[in-house]
Amino acid sequence: MKIDDNPILPATVVTRNDAAAALAAGEAHKNGTAAAGQGGDTVKLSGNAERVARMSEALQSIPDIRMERVEEIKKQVAAGEYNVSARAVAEKMLMSIKKGVAV
Template identity: 80%
Template sequence: MKIDDKPILPATVATRSEAAAALADGDIHRSAAQGQGEDTVQLSGNAERVARMSEALQKIPDIRVERVQELKRQVAAGEYAVSARDVAEKMLMTMKKGVAV
């Protein structure tokens, strides 16, 4: 589709001579402007509900501070242990999904 700055001819123009006359008179711009109304947007109840949920999600922190602090405590106390098997399984699952590790 090519977009240019040429005016749109109204449906009432049937021939080239009528089009030339309309362009000369400036009728094209007036008739095109007359057909345009004000744009409006109306949201459904679902859209409004989604907007409220999105706002609520924005307020939830990305980091679970309590969990991070507990893990830090466990590491500092030497109590944090990770199963090598669990790590290997997660790595394999990640590679199967095609995600680089």
């Protein structure tokens, strides 16, 4: 059995707050400003954890709702121009069921 020293991604996932706290603790220790009681403990994040933290921050800046798209669809509905393909909806529902995702 081969043992890989690179951890898989889920093992390195940390929350944004955890990553920020760990980075702050590391900076405080490097600068000699570690709070009393930390006793010289250090935290070193893996490259994957740091990338995940940066990606998480980037995702936080993206809005959940694209308001320009919502407004465009509202205008189409109001004008009676918004059409949905029943076939496309049915196909997506079937694909969701096949994947085990509740509709």
